[in-house]
Amino acid sequence: MRHHLILRVITKLLVGTIFLFALYVQFHGDYSPGGGFQAGVIMAVGFIIYGIVFSLDKVKLVFPPWLVHKLIAFGVLLYAGTGVYSMMLGYGYLDYTAIDPLHPSHGQHLGILIVEVGVGITVTSVMVAVYYAFSSRTPILSDEEW
Amino acid sequence: MLVVTAFSVATTRSLFAIVALSGVFSLLSALLFIAWDAVDVAFTEAAVGAGISTVLMLGTLALTSRAAKTSHKSKLVPLVAVIMTGAAMFYGTLDMPNFGSIDTPVQTHVRPDYLSQIPEDIHIPNAVTAILASYRGYDTLGETAVVLTAGIGVLMLISGLSRRRRDEDKEENTDDTEGTT
Numbered sequence: 436m437r438h439h440l441i442l443r444v445i446t447k448l449l450v451g452t453i454f455l456f457a458l459y460v461q462f463h464g465d466y467s468p469g470g471g472f473q474a475g476v477i478m479a480v481g482f483i484i485y486g487i488v489f490s491l492d493k494v495k496l497v498f499p500p501w502l503v504h505k506l507i508a509f510g511v512l513l514y515a516g517t518g519v520y521s522m523m524l525g526y527g528y529l530d531y532t533a534i535d536p537l538h539p540s541h542g543q544h545l546g547i548l549i550v551e552v553g554v555g556i557t558v559t560s561v562m563v564a565v566y567y568a569f570s571s572r573t574p575i576l577s578d579e580e581w
Numbered sequence: 582m583l584v585v586t587a588f589s590v591a592t593t594r595s596l597f598a599i600v601a602l603s604g605v606f607s608l609l610s611a612l613l614f615i616a617w618d619a620v621d622v623a624f625t626e627a628a629v630g631a632g633i634s635t636v637l638m639l640g641t642l643a644l645t646s647r648a649a650k651t652s653h654k655s656k657l658v659p660l661v662a663v664i665m666t667g668a669a670m671f672y673g674t675l676d677m678p679n680f681g682s683i684d685t686p687v688q689t690h691v692r693p694d695y696l697s698q699i700p701e702d703i704h705i706p707n708a709v710t711a712i713l714a715s716y717r718g719y720d721t722l723g724e725t726a727v728v729l730t731a732g733i734g735v736l737m738l739i740s741g742l743s744r745r746r747r748d749e750d751k752e753e754n755t756d757d758t759e760g761t762t
Binding site for chain 2: 460465466467468469470472473476477479480483487504507508510511514515518528529531540543544546547550551553554557558560561562564565566568570572
């Protein structure tokens with residue numbers, strides 16, 4: 436899509452906003468609709484639109500596939516690790532009170548935030564990985580074919 | 582409008598139009614969820630259904646041809662199957678309580694406990710997030726594991742992991758030693 440000047444400029448403007456909105460959905464999920472799943476998808480959309488409008492190689496420079504594959508597992512490990520951490524401190528698995536025993540609600544806040552980040556990371560990387568897998572199979576369509 | 586969109590998806594032959602129409606279908610159902618005050622679900626539907634799946638379907642479309650094959654089989658059997666399934670679902674809804682009635686298991690089982698406990702236990706205004714991540718933390722962990730498994734499955738099927746890994750090994754020998762998958 437080298438010739439689509441409007442698309443390229445608009446994408447450049449939008450990508451930052453998309454990432455910002457994803458972070459807002461992620462970390463404001465306690466107060467407004469949204470959470471890890473939605474934020475992960477929005478974040479992935481940011482990468483995918485960049486990949487579509489510029490090129491797959493460029494987005495692979497920003498977010499290399501080996502990192503994507505590691506992050507897929509890291510998100511789940513972060514989630515499960517929170518549970519292991521609370522178990523180490525003598526509480527139930529995934530009992531966030533363990534994080535801040537003196538202020539249980541603080542612990543709950545932090546725990547929810549951490550596991551949502553884990554969910555977000557996994558969802559983002561799975562979506563981006565699937566997009567990479569699909570689009571690296573075919574040569575990118577030339578402009579005439581659209 | 583949902584019905585109209587569904588019918589046009591079924592009758593159109595151009596796959597490109599079908600992908601676009603299924604995106605429209607997702608957006609319309611997201612609006613429906615908003616009308617039912619299920620904002621979180623609507624959000625997910627809009628982001629996943631209308632956003633990501635449309636993009637992935639377009640990605641798949643690039644791999645195949647642009648129009649569906651016209652089939653010459655009898656259309657009667659699918660029609661009967663659809664009507665039977667629809668009738669069974671309607672029959673199932675006869676037993677369901679009226680929309681919005683307050684004495685159903687949904688409203689009386691754990692919901693009052695959750696709603697009264699959340700302000701004391703968790704201090705989070707969004708009850709959906711509180712239930713999802715705290716009370717139902719195991720379920721959400723399971724869902725995340727499902728996403729992980731699905732991702733790994735797609736990667737194995739489509740990208741040919743072994744071939745890619747060999748290529749990668751040539752370029753960056755150190756990175757793979759800390760492998761997590």
